[in-house]
Amino acid sequence: MQTAAWARYLSRSWLCRRAWPGCSRHYRAVLCSELKQPLAIEEVAPRPVGPHEVRVDVHFSGVKFADILVCRGQYQEKPRLPFIPGVEFSGIVLETGRDVHTVKEGDRVIGLRRLNCMAGECIIDHKALWQIPEGISFREAAVLPASYNTAILALEHRARTQPGETVLVTAAAGATGLAVIDVVTNVLQAKVIAAAGSEEKCKLAMQKGAQFSVNYSQGSLKEALGKLVGSRGVDVAIDTVGGDVFLEALRSLAWEGRIVVVGFAGGTIASVPANLLLLKNISAMGIFGVRYQGQNFPVFSRALSSAIQYCLEGRIHPYIGAVFKLEEGREPRFWEQPVDPSRHQYGAASLSVTQPMEHRKGKVSPGI
Structure with missing residues (x-):
């Protein structure tokens, strides 16, 4: 177990905030503890879900140029260190808070939040989750919340194309x-x-x-x-x-x-x-x-729902230029640009974060 390694990066209060008494299982996460420096893969002790929150077993996390800028300290928004990067993911619901009625355990979902998506688990407000039909793969679904949602908002809502x-x-x-x-x-x-x-x-x-x-x-x-x-x-x-x-x-x-x-x-x-x-x-x-997620949620949700429907109907075809394993998140080449230039790949990239069974002492989600 590598939990002790966190002491090098995290304050005691930050650690305590993320675990609860009696918790024995952990999940892996990409950790940025210092800007413009190599990232780490660490074991994280999960915290309890709140009344309106959902715990998701993350299968894929989208990798965007914005993620790289955040880890360099060059993005518009600068989170406090340390943090787990990643704004979008796909996965399966593991647990729901007592006041959550929109999704249930076992549902296939995608989510969008400011950080914390490049990890084996993600706790997120239930309003930031969308169910994905069986006809859409986890890999495709993971890149819909940011790139396709932005494209639809820009073209349909803003430019009225x-x-x-x-x-x-x-x-x-x-x-x-x-x-x-x-x-x-x-x-x-x-x-x-x-x-x-x-x-x-x-x-x-x-x-x-x-x-x-x-x-x-x-x-x-x-x-x-x-x-x-x-x-x-x-x-x-x-x-x-x-x-x-x-x-x-x-x-x-x-x-x-x-x-x-x-x-x-x-x-x-x-x-x-x-x-x-x-x-x-x-x-x-x-x-x-x-920002639409907080300022104009109906417009935001309509755009993402449209992306899901377009994908299900086969009208759009997300291009995944590269798929990386979670462990590759600590390699310098991973953060130099969204995809490996030596392979001449472009478009979206995904981080495959589904964990081996031995990393889980609780329920293990189905394979991809």
Whole structure:
């Protein structure tokens, strides 16, 4: 048992907060105890569930670029150390609080929360769980709460994308980028121009449904778009890069075009030239998907429910670029970028966290 190792990282009060008298079983978790340093895999003593909480046996946890930024201290939100990273997961309900009536033991679920998902178990408020049908695998389901929920919120709720419109998506080979392509092409029946930083990424985006692609590492994004759509411009732009890429996307919008800021993967936050908004009656807006969970839950829940339904109907097909074992979470290469560059994989990545039977002294969930 490695519980004693926690003393090197955690305060006594933090440890006591996570266990209860008589608890004998433990689960493994990825632990960030110091920013920009290698992570650890530690044994965690679970705590009791509250009246409105649910304990889930985690099978897969999605791995996002945002998770890497959090562990580097470069994300908008900076949690207190130590913490368990990960914002989304899929798994099976192990236990419910006394006031929970929406799910029961044995249900297949996905969940979204700020942290603590890269672990063998996750305790979460029952309102942050959605049941997943048998027709959707745990691996696919684990990447729906963040990337696909964000894509649907950005395209349907914020940009009000219409059939036949032209949508530009930057960082198109990333998890959110490929989700945008999937939803635009297969659900909204609109056209997609995929913009990415290499020919290989552009090729993947085209394979996943984009009608056109632009490699913005080879020159001006605005000029390349002009050759594709002429002076009219694109109707909608979904940007996850920021900096100069955002500005060129903004300048490439059509009359009454809409640009949605999803993130700043390029590391630079651009300033919006307000005169461009005025001249073309452009709308510039943001989408921070997880905030909808607390600020506008009906919209958030509707988007995630739509993602589940689209997946069940076979209208969307989540692309999993890599699947890692939990133990790989401590390897430096795992946190350098979302997937292993040596294998030339992109899109979403998943962490397989289902634990061997010997790690459980309580109920063991069914295999994947």
